[in-house]
Amino acid sequence: MAAPVAAERLRCSYSADERGDPLLGTAAHAMGFLLIEAPGAWGQNALSESRLDPEIANLMAARAAELSYRVLLIKRPGRAAVEPRRAWAVVSSTPGAESTTWGSYASDPELLDIPLASVAAPAATASALYLVCTHGRHDACCALRGRAVAARLAALRPGQVWECSHIGGDRFAPNVLVLPHGLYYGRVEPARALDVVTAQERGEVAVDLLRGRSVFRPPVQAAQHFARVAHGSVLIDDLEPIGRHTADSGDVSIGLVHGDTRMTVTVRPIVGDEAGLLTCKATHPLHPPTFTLEGIELHA
Numbered sequence: 579m580a581a582p583v584a585a586e587r588l589r590c591s592y593s594a595d596e597r598g599d600p601l602l603g604t605a606a607h608a609m610g611f612l613l614i615e616a617p618g619a620w621g622q623n624a625l626s627e628s629r630l631d632p633e634i635a636n637l638m639a640a641r642a643a644e645l646s647y648r649v650l651l652i653k654r655p656g657r658a659a660v661e662p663r664r665a666w667a668v669v670s671s672t673p674g675a676e677s678t679t680w681g682s683y684a685s686d687p688e689l690l691d692i693p694l695a696s697v698a699a700p701a702a703t704a705s706a707l708y709l710v711c712t713h714g715r716h717d718a719c720c721a722l723r724g725r726a727v728a729a730r731l732a733a734l735r736p737g738q739v740w741e742c743s744h745i746g747g748d749r750f751a752p753n754v755l756v757l758p759h760g761l762y763y764g765r766v767e768p769a770r771a772l773d774v775v776t777a778q779e780r781g782e783v784a785v786d787l788l789r790g791r792s793v794f795r796p797p798v799q800a801a802q803h804f805a806r807v808a809h810g811s812v813l814i815d816d817l818e819p820i821g822r823h824t825a826d827s828g829d830v831s832i833g834l835v836h837g838d839t840r841m842t843v844t845v846r847p848i849v850g851d852e853a854g855l856l857t858c859k860a861t862h863p864l865h866p867p868t869f870t871l872e873g874i875e876l877h878a
Contacts, residue, residue, distance in 0.1 A: 589718060589719050589722070589858055590717065590719055590748055590749040590751075590854075590855050590856060590857050590858045590860070591719035591723060591748065591749050591750065591751040592719075593749070593854050593855060594749035594750065594854065594856075594866070595765070597850070597852050597854055597866075599749060599750070599850060599854075599866045599868070600850075600868045600869075601750060601764045601765065601787070601788065601789045602788075602789070602790065602799065602800045602803040602804075602868070602869060603789075603790055603796040603797065603799040603800035603803065603845075603868065603869050604746075604747050604750065604762070604764070604789045604790060604796065604799075605746075605747075605760075605761075605762035605789045605790030605791060605792050605794075605796070605799055606648070606745065606746040606747075606762070606792060607646070607792060607793075607794075607795055607796075608646060608647060608648040608671065608760060608792040608793070609645065609646040609647060609670070609671060609672060609792075609793055610645065610646070610647040610648075610668070610669050610670045610671050610672070610760075611647055611648050611649070611650055611667075611668075611669040611671070611757060611760070612638060612642045612647055612648070612649045612650070612666070612667075612668055612669075612692070612694065613649075613650050613651075613652045613665075613666060613667040613668075613669065613709075613740070613742075614630070614635075614638070614649065614650070614651055614652065614664075614666050614689065615651075615652050615653060615664035615665040615666065615740075616628050616629060616630050616651040616652070616653065616664070617629070617653045617654075617660045617664070618653075618660075619715070620651060620713055620715055620716075620743055621715050622715045622716050623716075624651045624713060624715075624716070624743035624744065625639055625649060625651070625743075627715075628651060630651070630686055630689075631686040631687075634686045634687065634689055634690065635649070635686075635689075637690070638689055638690070638692070641694055642694060645694060645695065647668075647694065648792075650709065650742045650743050650745065650755075651742065651743040652665075652709065652740040652741065652742050652743075653740065653741050654732075654739075654740065654741070655710075655725070655728040655729055655731075655732045655739055655740070655741055656729065656732070662684060663682040663683065663684045664682060664683060664684075665680060665681070665682055666680070666681050666682065666683060666689065666692055667679060667680045667681070667707075668692065668693075668694060669707075669757045669758045669760075670758060671757070671758055671759060671760035671791075671792055671793050672793060673793060673815060673818070674815075676758035676759055677758055678705070678707065678757060678758050705738060706735075706738060706756060706757065706758075706775075706778050706779070707738055707739075707740065707756070707757040707758070708731045708735065708738055708739045708740075708754060708755075708756055708774070708775070709739075709740050709741075709742040709745070709754065709755040709756075709757065710724045710725075710727050710728040710731065710739070710740075710741055710742065710752065710753070710754050710755075710766075711724050711741075711742055711743070711744060711745045711751065711752075711753040711754075711755070712724040712725050712728060712741040712742070713742070713743045713744045716743070716744040716748070717744070717748035717751070717857050717858045717859065718858045719748055719749070719751040719858055720744070720748060720751050720752075720753065722751075723751040723752040723767075724741070724751055724752045724753065725741070726752075726768050727752040727754065727766055727767065727768055727771055728740075728741050729768075730768040730771040731754070731771050731774075731775070734771060734772060734775055735775060742755065745762070746762075747762070747764055747789060748856070748857045748858065749856050749857065749866075750764030750765055750789065751764075751765075752764075752765065752766045752767065753766070753789075754766045754771075754774060755792075756774065756778050759778075759791065759814055760791055760792030760793055761778075761783060761788065761791055761792075761814070762788070762789040762790055762791070762792060763784065763787045763788055763789060764787060764789045765787060766787055770784070770787060773787070774787065777812070778814075781813060781814050781815070782812040782813055782814060783806075783812055783813075783814055785803070785806050785807065785812060788803065790802075790803070791814075794819065796869070797822070797830040797832060797845055797847070797869065798819050798822070798832050800845045800868075800869035801817075801819075801830075801832035801834060801843035801844075801845050802817045802819075802832075802834065802843075804843055804845065804871040804874065805817050805834055805836065805841065805843050805874065808874055809836055811836055816836060816837075817834045817835065817836055818834065818835045819832055819833065819834055820833040820834065820835055820840070821833035827846075828846065828847060829844050829845070829846045829872055830844065830845050830846075830847070831843070831844045832844075832845070839876060839877075840876075840877040841874055841875060841876050841877060842874070842875045842877070843871070843873075843874050844871075844872040844873045844874075844875075845869040845870065845871060845872060846869060846870045846872050847867065847868075847869055848867075848868060848869065848870055849865035849866065849867055849868070850865050850866040850867075850868055851865070852865070853865045854866070
């Protein structure tokens, strides 16, 4: 009789760990984020299945989408007391203009007054925020593996950590989003939490955990990853993209600036060799998308 399979091996993130699904080029695209504190349980669709008025929440999501912003619900790690006024934040992740502007609301209609397009400068701050996806109703792995990371980060940097709703990439749990830069990290176990914090406070990235930066599209994220590995670049603002060309073959060539050096990094979108369930709720195995490096050309 075959030995029983451990329950965690049926979960998407444990299976992806075993397959070795690459992290690179998997950050969801967003130029910024609207964070809304919403304590309590979140359903599979957090915006329409939480204590927020779903009509107001969906209206805010539509407004945010016009700016290529993403709405995330947030709450303090653990069993924090529910305050009469809850927080909101508008985060710009645009390189060179990153900022986080905070406000508060007592009733849902007040959210409609959030100035998404032009936030108030006096309320802006550059302090880093660490968001950990713990949205278990969306994917069990996020809650099972994310809560311990949120607790660890909260111990390291009190007041700078929030649990958040779905950010994408369930199979890479524990997932951490570092704002305002929009840095997506995956497989951040509690023992690696300090590495992410230390890198951020140095103006660097933890390359081996980095999924990508939200302001860039996946091919650019992948090109930056390969350039970081090849040239040892860890600075957040290094490797600025300066051009993109897609060949008939599907290969994508990205121009990047590294100090005084310009380079072209060519990547190829492919699917992984081994199929698997990419989320815990998936019913059919799929081959995970990823990128291969086709070449790096340096320019004088």
